Amino acid sequence: MQLSNEEEDYNLSLSKFESMLKTNKVLFFDSEEFEEIILHYLDMGKSALAKKALKLALEQHPRSSGLKLVQVEMLIYDDKLEMAEKLLNELYAIEPTNEEIYIQKANICSKRDQHEKAVEMLKIALKYTDDYADVYNLMGMEYLFMDNLELAKDSFIKCLEEDFEDQSALYNVVYCFEFLDQNQEAIAYLNKYINKNPYSEIAWHQLGRLFYGVKEYESAIHAFEYATLIDEEFLGAFMEKAKALERLKKYEEAIESYNRTLELDDATSYALLRIGKCYEKLGNKVLALKYYNKTVHEDPLLDKGWIAITDFYVRQKNFQKALFFVNKALAIDNQNKLYWKRFAAINKQMNFFEEAEFGYRKAVEFGDYQLDTWLFWVDILQFLGEFESAIQTLLQASEYFPEENEVEYRLAGLYFMLSDNIKAKFHLSNALRLNYDNYILLEDLFPVVWEKKMVRNYIDKHKKQ
Template identity: 75%
Template sequence: MHLSHDEEDYNLSLSKFESMLKTNKVLFFDSEEFEDIILHYMDIGKPSLAKKALKLALEQHPKSTGLKLVHIEMLVFEDKLDIAEKMLNELYAIEPTNEEIYIQKANIYSKRDNHEKAVEFLKIALKYTDDFADVHNLIGMEYLFMDELELAKENFIKCLEEDPEEQSSLYNVIYCFEFLEQYEDAIAFLTKYIDENPYSEIAWHQLGRLNYSIKKYEEAYTAFDYATVIDDFFMGAFMEKAKSLERLGRFEEAIENYNETIRLEDPTSYALLRIGKCYEKLGNEVDALKYYNQTVHEDPLLDKGWIAITDLYFKKKNYQKALYFVNKALAIDSENKLYWKRFATINRALNFYEEAEMGYRKAVEYGDYELDTWLYWVDLLQFLGEFDGAVQTLLQASEYFPEEHEVEYRLAGLYFMQQDIEKGTFHLSNGLRQSYKNKKLIKELFPVVWERKLVQEIIEKYKK
């Protein structure tokens, strides 16, 4: 690779400066060289070297406005805002048309959380600058801080019109579109941008992301594919392409693209897990299990890997192994309602009813309010003879499902079992009103209650 003339000069200046520091021999640099050297050390997080360079620079060029502005930038970075502002006011008296003065004033006001004032100064900077793209980008960022997304978007677009290769503005303008939920507008904007900049892999990738988010998986795949053609080391695009192919049911191609991400970087547990899922969907359980095992080997704390193994063994009716692996997942995330529900379901399949009851209880405790979870839990409590617990659980469930016949019929049966005729009648009437056709639920769950004369009379009353 050949370096440009400017790059060669820049590298030479840095080497010359570092050599000077080692030998304690003072060499001469022009003011612009010093500016580049100081900014370089600030950018790479070496403030002590930046300060050394600044001190030498001001000794050699005490009247340089550029160096004074770099000094001000350093002071702002260190939150020495009052000193920086005083220096800016002195510079303003000498050079009132220097756009960098207004940019640094904006920077100070931004640091003080006065973003409106920062925008005012940046708009003045627009009058004097040649670098409109940079100033519009800065204005866009200030509007982002104020949550003025439309105005931020407008300025990021202006920045891209001036400099289409300003990637941070491209990301930011898409962020604004997404935050405002203007997905179709974002797609239209990117399509136009790509027409003018067809080799922007970032734009193609963002277009793919947007299409994926609105479930246009074919269009997403096409966009990600272009991104990988332009940059065949773009791991993120290969990953997203694989996800799109998976959504399209093209599992073999998805596996190829997940493998491409592994080729580009070390295997990630996510890619290994998705390859396993693809093999499982292809009916190849042997390779699916192999990749799930690789997933948990790569990241033993990835609970989703253990759950994938759990589900595979459950599907194969190997409940003992499924129980072993769901316990692995719960050891990592003991407050996951979905894992507790699996734990309960597996224990129920193994006829471990007390453990299953605990699993459903924990699932509800951690936020699973699905109707079937309540009902499985209640039926287990009833089976274990814990009628009071079953009633309390159903009353809790009725707060989430006030018009649910499955809850009402169970409450009716349990109250009749406890000889509470008044409450039994009330809930049986509710169940019959809500769904007369499902009255046989009482017969299935409470055959003794079903045979009662009073129960049959109540049912008969609702027949019409």
């Protein structure tokens, strides 16, 4: 590739400087060359070399305001804000219309969390700058720090009006629209932007994401296809396109798009998993299972992969295989509540109730506080005749679900089973108040209790008129 004259000069300056360091000879550079060299090292994270270059630069050009502004930038980077501020004040006395002075003052204010003051400095910078895009971008960031998303959005839009190829501003303006829940407005904005800059793959990709978010999947696919036409290696656009195709149940096309991502980069467990899901939807169980196995091979820590295999066998009612795979998953991560819940459900299907009870207990222990988990656990405890444990579990569940009629009906039934009629009636009264019609639970879960005339009379007495 042919280098421009500027790039050649820049590379020569850099080579010349590094050669000087090796030979200890002092060579002359003009101030602009030094600025580029210093900023190059800062961008590379080589602060020691940047400082060495700055020292030599100031020795050769002690009056250069450009170099002193670079010095200010380095002082701010090192959190030496007082020194930076003092130097800026000296520069201000000489060049009060230099926009970079106000930009660096804004940086200092920002570092001190004085974001409103930083914006005021940037507004002054706007009066003197030729690079409006950069200043508007900085203002947008300050408004983001202040959580003023509307003004941030306006600033990024102004930035893009000055420089429509500023990708960071484009991402930021879309972020602001989304955060403000203005998806339709964002779509309208991006359509206008694309009219001006039709070859922006980023804009098409972001437009596709927004259409996907509002469930306009055909439009999303259209946008993602434009993004991939502009950049044939845009992995993210192929991935998002595949997701949209899945939503439209176009599984074969989705597989094709996911496979394109595998061609562009190393296999990702997410893509492999989604391909497996698509094949299962198409009824191709052999290929579905093949890709589920590839998923867990690629990333053994991805719980969705193990869950996909386990659930696959559950759907086939092959509980032995399902149990085999959930046990493999537990061997890798025995604190995963999703694994334990499936372990419990599978054992329950196989009538291994003690193992099922253990699984539900572990699921709750590791943070599964969903109502159905508590109720499945309690129903198994009741089946095993462990009424006291079932009551204690329900009382624990009631802390998370204080107004849940299914918890109250079960507590009533269990207390009736233990002949503790006072507590039983208390909980039955709560249950009837919360959902009278669900008293049928007592008949289903506690037929012995249901047969008691006292219980039937109590329910009838509380019937709502």
